[in-house]
Amino acid sequence: MKYQLNQSDIYAFASRIGIAVKPRGNEIKFQRCPYCNSSKQDQWTFSVNGVTGAFCCPRASCGAQGHFVELARDFDFPLESIAPRQYKELPRVRLLTSTPAEEYLFRRGIRKEVTRAYGITTNPKDQNQLIFPFYRSAKDADGQVYEKMEFVKYRLIDYDKSRHKAKEWCESGCKPILFGMDHCDPAKSRTLVITEGQIDSLSLASAGIPNAVSVPNGARGFTWVEHCKDFVAQFDTIVVFGDCERGSITLVSEMREMFPNVKIRTPRLKDYLGEKDANDILQSFGEKALRTAVEKAECYQPATIREMADVEPVNLDDVPHFQTLFPKLDHALGGFYEGQLITLTGKRGTGKSTIASMFAVAALWQKWNVLFYSGEMADYEVKRWIDFQIAGEKAIQERVYTASTGYYLAPEQEQQLADWYRHRLFLVDNVAMEEQEHTDLTAELETAVRTYGVRFVIMDNLMTAIDAGENVYLEQSRFARKLKALARKLHIVILLVAHPKKSRASELDSDEISGSGDVANLSDTVIALDRVKQKNDDDTEYLQTLLAVQKNRATGVLVQGNDRIPLRHSRKSKRVYQMGDHGITPFPFDLSKTKAEQTVLPF
The missing domain is CATH 3.40.1360.10 (Dna Topoisomerase Vi A Subunit; Chain: A, domain 2)
Incomplete structure (x- = not known):
């Protein structure tokens, strides 16, 4: 009786020898080759055709191929109507040593x-x-x-x-x-x-x-x-x-x-x-x-497992970090610490990109090299935004047009800024990235970090940074995992800007981040921006931006509800200030000050 191929036999065979399998079209992919055991680089390359029964290992050092019947015989897997494999009978002698x-x-x-x-x-x-x-x-x-x-x-x-x-x-x-x-x-x-x-x-x-x-x-x-x-x-x-x-x-x-x-x-x-x-x-x-x-x-101790007793205690204050220029946020978080993946979310128009560039300014001021990726703004727009934030209102000049007022910096001030952050502030070139056929953005980030000593990376934003394909949630999860691994591996801070889901909730939380829940789960800190209606003393309404901390692994302190931090945005300088009982919290530097007054300005 001739054996009739049954796909259930292939799955049963894989289960018996302890190898994971997954279907792909007519092929049943094995996680590793039963003959050579494959390597991590060659996983899922060995396959058995579920229609013809042909199997093959493409590794040059193995090259095993044949029909599933031969595979079953080689590993003594019983098949209906197929006799067990017969091995060669060797001479019944004890060899004498030469x-x-x-x-x-x-x-x-x-x-x-x-x-x-x-x-x-x-x-x-x-x-x-x-x-x-x-x-x-x-x-x-x-x-x-x-x-x-x-x-x-x-x-x-x-x-x-x-x-x-x-x-x-x-x-x-x-x-x-x-x-x-x-x-x-x-x-x-x-x-x-x-x-x-x-x-x-x-x-x-x-x-x-x-x-x-x-x-x-x-x-x-x-x-x-x-x-x-x-x-x-x-x-x-x-x-x-x-x-x-x-x-x-x-x-x-x-x-x-x-x-x-x-x-x-x-x-x-x-x-x-x-x-x-x-x-x-x-x-x-x-x-x-x-x-x-x-x-x-x-x-045997797996490389991925270690004794808890062998873990060296670490004081959070000893972990390299920088302050954000928002005192209440720093009081809650302690700052941004190396190894962290931080997610910044907020609805359209809440100022996510503006806040992100503010964090870049804060890092530069504290001598942290910064890499900026913007999937939405042109390179000159990112530069202008950061230049204005560093310079401050008094250094920015006005130019009145017919219907509006424009702002600019004097050429000598622009040069002063460029000289200050040269070799310390970098930008992903989107045009060059698009010209490359197969580009791994995280690999490019790692190269930049190692080459230029970057310690703070801003990814603005998640959706423009990934090739979503058919399964956008899966790609978001993979990208977030890569960023998290990169932050830990290279001891850097990565800030990921992500849009929230459409929601009518009065306050965003980490579950509102658009796409895969892994983005929030993998993040060490989740910062959310909300725009809420407030009233002046004369009962007129205005929109107020509030900053919340919805997740905080470092200190556990959250900033939510009525404790959210009110912010004020300067249209002229693009700066965002923290507001409090005593008005706005001033910046520790200002380009417009005289040289004698610029004791903390790092120019």
Whole structure:
């Protein structure tokens, strides 16, 4: 009876081997390749076609491909009408060690008696070809136990990449199992030590470490798991003695995933003594160093988890921050702290961009380099806005037109301002960004921060900063997460301007931010601007801008309801002042003052 492909079999197979899947058209994408285990960069590239059954791994170092029936057979997954895969029967013999094998491994620090015990030999026709036989206990028809060879691996002693295609390879059609299983005895020790290479496990055995095995086909091959689960289950602890590469140890995360109920331990990085693997340690520092590495192996600690007790206490006053020039806001927040994502929201016409540029002026005054992104204003408009805010009313001159009054700065004052913030104030060039086909805005921000020493980034605004596509909420969430990660990673402050949803509420809160709720959830601080009707003494009405703090992770102090901060906007200078019982709070600097009076003006 011929097997009929059923997509439910593909999903059942993925579930059995513990790999996440997701459909994409006719393809069923696997988070990682079952053969090579993929890498983080190659996740979701392995796929099985749900119509034809064809599977493929596009990684050049793997390239596994075929039909789903072959995939199921390779991992002993039962399919209706399909017989289990038949593996090659190897000779029922115990290989005798050859002299070249003994001598080569002895030069690698491995005792000759260990080489003989494991039956390591060489090809009689090619003494350069080392042979590693893989045995496991089996019973014959009479119930007699014997050591059955199930897998064979080859390695070239004097490998030369200019002359040879491969350094190692496996006998085709054999059942993959762990090397050294026949030398393990869980009755003597409940700890199994697993290495990446056969010479590494032989090194451990040579150092007198019991139950040392190695995987058959490298750190990314796990076809052996289905055939060795019962064997591994005999042990309480696994010491994963993988290769030390770029500060991490191979095999560890995969072993935790494959065997979640077994305690996983690893040698400490410092016990690798600067070497790559167990054999390198043996050759450089001897057997005692290997025994120490295994004895002092620690429970595997994920890189993303740490002991709370190890967290250094931090005084908020010691975290770099700057004041906002709004005293009541600074009293509530303490200022803007590095590592924060701050969201500023408010309805159209409440002055979000104006307040944002005010924060930029405050940062510049306190010697923080600033990067400004504006998706709505032209570059000259952003410059004029900030220039006027720095200069102040008295320095700005008026020009009367037919129907209106215009404002401008004298050329020498504009030059004075440009000289002051040169090399400290930067702007994202929208024209240049649009000319690039594939631009990652957050990557551009990171480059600018690192290149120019930027510490405060203003993103005005969220909707113009993302390529919304079909799923605008998803893109907003992703962008906010990237900004949050960037703020923490680079120790900077990021201010994100976001529009609110359409609402008739008398006061905006963090839930009113338009789009994905992740924007407010990820923000450390949410500042909201409202425009409310107020009455003068003569009962005439006017609109008053109020500033509220709807979220504040730093100090927990909120500014809401009747406590909201009233603001006054200067049409002439674009400045926004805080109002209080004693009138407006003045700025600490003013360009119009004489040089003798400019004690705090940083020009």
